[in-house]
Amino acid sequence: MFSYLFILSSGLFLGWSLGANDGANIFGTAVGTKMLKFRTAAFIASIFVIIGAVTGGSYAAKTLNELGNVNAPTGAFMVCLAAALAVYWMTKSKISVSTSQAIIGAIIGWNIYSNKQTNIELLSKIIGTWIFCPVLAGLLAVTLYFLLRFIIKHGHFSLLQQDFYTRIGLILTGAFGAYALGANNIANIMGVFVSSNPLQPLSFTANLKLNPEQILFLLGGISIAIGIITYSEHTIQTVGRNIFLMSPLAAWVVVIAQSLVLFLFSSNALSDFMEKHNLLSIPPVPVSSSQAVIGAVIGIGLLKGGHGINWGLIGKIFIGWIITPLIAALLCFTSLFFLENVFNLIVYN
Amino acid sequence: MLHIKFPVISRTKALEDKIDIFHDMLIEAAITFRHSIKIFLNNDHSEYKKINKKIKNIENQADQLRRDIENDLYSQNLLPNLQADILQLIESLDKINNQIDDVIYKFYIEQPYIPTKFHFKLIELCDQVANCVENMAIASRAFFKNHNTVRDYSYKVYILEQESDQTYNDIKKAIFNSDMELANKLQLDLLTTEVADIADIAEDCADEILIFTLKRDI
Known part of the structure; x- marks a missing residue:
């Protein structure tokens, strides 16, 4: 059990960093x-986030397994670690990074190393979602922005009523966003462990039973929750300034758009x-909540005339989208080689 | 029928009521000010004394309400993103109350000599200033209740302030062209300036409120 927890540690670490970063997108x-x-x-x-992971995480995870069926626990450990290191390195370089892209890059690295065929049709669909996700978030944000303006203009809410409804909203x-994050992004951190999962079903009561996959997702969900509790406040204070330039209502639109996109890609x-x-x-595929946020912010920015948009930063983000999966794939391939040839570990079956 | 009280809703309602009463007091102060000049010019000293007392009461109650509103906003963390703006607005509106109180008190204490030929223009000036304050109070109420009309009332404040400026200039010229003693001229000029200042403060409030309304937009 403990050795398996060690295997899972890379995924749990990735889950922690996901919670620390993406938790800020939801409640920042x-x-x-x-x-x-x-x-x-x-x-x-x-x-x-835990409820989302346990109850709605299986679909996106299934898509990842169709892309690369990582069938050895050590291989799964390395795939996750490579993705985590890629995320860490990119974050250090202050380049916007997506855990989803890192994990897909790492899976392809494993596929190449283990001579497994990569489903090109599925891969192209997934790459399509990387472009479609922010575009969809942008369109949703613009629509919601118009809708909210209309409601506020014709709803005749007093300032304090508006404040009350905004808090409820x-x-x-935030709860919906957390659910969607858990359902969509759990695949990033636990998806690769599904094929080699040795855990047994767990029964709490006659009606409350968890299958092995759900236990895995529960652990992953807990790691995301720990990331949110322990570090997302710090992230909110350090990287949240861009969001704060918007009004709470505009930022709320961004959060709804992001949550809807994540939900759509998990369903x-x-x-x-x-x-x-x-x-x-x-396809139900893990997408990046940060990219959805960026898409939504650009959507509202363009609606307002596009004056405040930092196109240089957006260019940097696009470069990050290309570099992240490449680095993760390369890291994974190289590390698998070392694990197999230096430490004599089985990284694929 | 089942009545469920949510503390957050009742607290919000209580604050809304306080803000409403604060605006009511500003309107009451403006109406009182409008009457005060007529009573003063009629030499009705006992009635003017009552007016002076009344405006002091309004000013004291408005001060207390301002403190309550500020306290509620901070202690209950309501409207966190607009707290600073609202505090600034409430304090600026309170300055109007203070200025009205000041002017009425100065007339009461100084008892300036005002020749009859200035009466009409002075009443006109006080009327414009009172209208300006009333419209400012309505604009501010609209900011809290229905911000779509803030611009309309703010615009009225600007127009009335310009009119009061014109009337003030006319009075000023007339004062210094008159054959009164210089001391009387200076005293009357100073008091008229203080009356016109009320509209200037209202205009500053209108400037602030238009910016705050833009910030309120999503």
Whole structure:
């Protein structure tokens, strides 16, 4: 059991850093503008991120396993560690980074090393989501922005009523955002461990049973929650300034747009519906909440005339989207080579 | 029927009521000011004494309300992103109350000599100033209740302030062209300036409120 926990440690570490960074996307505005206390926000986010991970995480994880069925625990450990190191290095270099892209790069690195065929059709769909995700978030943000302006203009709310509804809205959206983050991003940190999972089903009561995959996601969800509780306040204070330039309501729109995008990319039902009706197929795939936020902010920025948008920064972000999976793949490939040839460990079956 | 009281909602309602009463007091101060000059010019000393007392009461109550509003905003952490703006606005509005109180008191203490030929213009000036303050109070109430109309009332404040400036200049010229003693001229000029200052403070409040309304927009 302990040796397996060690194997999982890279995923749990990735989960912690995901919670520390992406927790700020969900509740950063609410806490930063003092609309909510950090303790309240962290408590709600922790509960819902775990619920999202356990109840809705399997679809995105399935997609990742279709891309690369990492069937050896040591291999899964290395895939996650490579992704975590890529994320760490990119963050250090102050380049916007996506855990989702890092893990996909690392899986491809494993595929190449283990001579497994990469599903090119699926890969191109996933890469498509990297562009589609921020675009969709931007479109949603613009629509929601118009809708909210209309409601405020014609709703005749007093300032204090508006304040009250904004707080309620921030709590509900934060809870939804945390759920969507758990459901969508749990695949990033635990998806690669699913194939080699040795855990047994767990029964709490007759009705409350967790299958091995859900136990894995529960552990991952807890690690994200710990990241939110222990470090996201620091992230809010240090990197949240860009968001605070917006009004709490505009920032709220950004959070809703981001949460909806994450939810859409976690929903198997929606994916089936789109495919059935020959619409644009959205595979349930882990996407980056930060990229969704960036898309939503750009959407609102363009709506306001595009004056405040830092295009240089956006260029840097695009470069990050290309470099992150490449670095993760390279790191994974090299590390697998060392694990297999220097330490004689089985990294694939 | 089931009544459930949410503490947050009742606290918010209590603060809304306080802000409403604060605006009511500003309007009451403006109306009192409008009457005060007519009573003064009629030489009704006992009635003017009552007016002076009344405006002092309004000013004291408004001060207390201002403190309560500030305290509620901070202690209950309401409107955190607009707290500083609201405090600034409430304090600026309170300055109008203070200035009205000051002017009425000065007339009461100094008992300036005002020749009859200035009466009409002085009443006109006080009327414009009182209208200006009333519209400022309505603009401020709109900021809290329905910000779509803030611009309309603020614009009225600007127009009335310009009119009061014109009237003030006319009075000033007339004072110094008159054959009064220089001391009387200076005293009357100073008091008229203080009356016109009320509209100037209201105009400053209108400037602030328009910026705060822009900040309120999403």
